[in-house]
Amino acid sequence: MEYSRTENELVMLPGPVTVSPRILRALSKPVINHRGEEFAALYRECVELLKYVFQTGNDIFVLSGSGTCAMEAAVGNVLGIGHGSKVVTIANGKFGERLKEIAERYGVVVPVEFEWGLPIDLEAVKRALEEEKEVRAVTLVHNETSVGMLNPAREIGKLARKYDALFILDCITSIGGTDVPVDKLGVDIAIVGSQKCLGMPPGLSAVSVSERAWEVIEENKGKVPYYMDLQAYKRSFEKGQTPYTPALPLFFALKEALEIIKEEGLENRIKRHKSMAEAVRAAVLSLRLDLFPRLDEFSEYSNTVTAVRIPNGITDDQLRGGMKKLGIVIAGGQERLKGKIFRIATMGNISARDILTAIQALEGVLAKHGVIESVGTGVEAARKTFGL
Ligand SMILES: Cc1ncc(COP(=O)(O)O)c(C=O)c1O
Incomplete structure (x- = not known):
């Protein structure tokens, strides 16, 4: 029964x-011109508020795609296509493994894996970075949703920096609900999904990109995923636009969701x-x-x-x-x-x-x-x- x-x-x-009624109401706003001033103001406001939530001064872009879209944007732009770039992928759950699977399509993966729900052995990560030469990036899931565990971002960030690798952190289920000071943790690319701690419906994700990451990404010009080409996002953002049609109703919802966060x-x-x-x-x-x-x-x-x-x-x-x-x-x-x-x-x-x-x-x-x-x-x- x-x-x-x-x-x-x-x-x-x-x-x-569960999505709050304020955000649901924002979803039903009339459509506006995605190439007009109104959208530019909306997008810029969203990015300013996201910088507050990410605790970063880095660039941030909003992608019309779920968290996995942002994972692929991060990995694909940093590794590039066909360069054979090396990446250490750390996993102790489903989403760490997903980052590895994505990385396998772009570069050469050095997996550092643990049983799901067991802690990450920092010595094993250090060994991998020590033994492998010229590792371009390290990937980690901050809040491993599949096992309910918060992984040591600070320690991995320090190791990545020590071995001169970029630090890609999946913060999809931590940002907005856990302290994630992106800049202080030395995160080069941080990503979040809309349908998690931001309290929104699914469909958007956001990516932050550090100066250090830009230097690497710019070398991969034209050899990155087409739809998630972050250089295209950067050029478009200067005009207050996204390269392709944004999921407009979700942008209205995003602004409302971020304002709720600011108010709280x-x-x-x-x-x-x-x-x-x-x-x-x-x-x-x-x-x-x-x-x-x-x-x-x-x-x-x-x-x-x-x-x-x-x-x-x-x-x-x-x-x-x-x-x-x-x-x-x-x-x-x-x-x-x-x-x-x-x-x-x-x-x-x-x-x-x-x-x-x-x-x-x-x-x-x-x-x-x-x-x-x-x-x-x-x-x-x-x-x-x-x-x-
Ligand atoms: C930590 C983490 N990363 C990535 C994803 C994938 O996000 P999406 O399902 O929005 O593509 C999820 C989804 O639950 C997640 O929890």
Whole structure:
């Protein structure tokens, strides 16, 4: 039986996320000329606000494509086509592996890989950079969404700098919800996706490019992905345009989403994300469930998505299906983690009310299947973290 028939489910996926009505309203604005002054002003304002969210003085471009489009823009522009450029790709989850797969199409990959959810061994990264000569770039996923883990961007950034390699950081699910001081971390190319911590619908991504990265990219003139040619984006931006037709309604939504972030204040927003994830962790631990990632001194639990092992006595379908019947959408594990973990995201404009609702629902579903004896412990643990 369906218990919930709401038009707006509480979407706690690690993207797409629940979109606030203010942003939904912005999506329905009338179309404007994408080659006119109005669009130029809109795009420039978005970029200024993105610089605030990225904490960078570097150039930023908005691409009409999802996060993977920005991943390919970063890798393809830095490595170029047909140069045989060397790249160290670090992976401890699905998206680190995706960066490797993209890099394989452009350059020569030196993979540094770990079991999904295990910490990155910095010594292994150092060894790879030491042994290989002339590594052009290092790729890392900051917040590895597939396993709910925050990877050590600062330490990898330092290593990349030491070995004179560019640092490409996938911040798709960290920027806007976790402190990502792009310039201080020495990130040459940082990328974000719209449907994650920015709280927007899917369809846009943004890329920041450092001076150091430009020097390399400019050498690859004409030997980069056509649609994601960052030099073309740079030329167009001078006129307040994108090289090809932008996804206009999403640009209106982006401005609204970024204004919401500015109003909340980046620092407050990061604190809110952190406290929401802490509440989820406190709740699941109080229910004697296990968090999935294994941490070392350099890695952290994600502030934006919590990965939990599916306990004995309940299947993935029963767990997530039960939540869905109550109008709450959470994520399962991906690929090899399918049926093994579930993930509750706290990205975007998620509030304490949403967390308490989701935890209460989770307890109900677990109790129904006999995984826990009684309900209330999880909500109480979450409530306490909010000081209530
Ligand atoms: C860390 C990370 N990188 C890349 C992607 C891919 O983004 P998209 O699905 O928007 O193409 C995702 C999507 O979940 C992600 O979480």
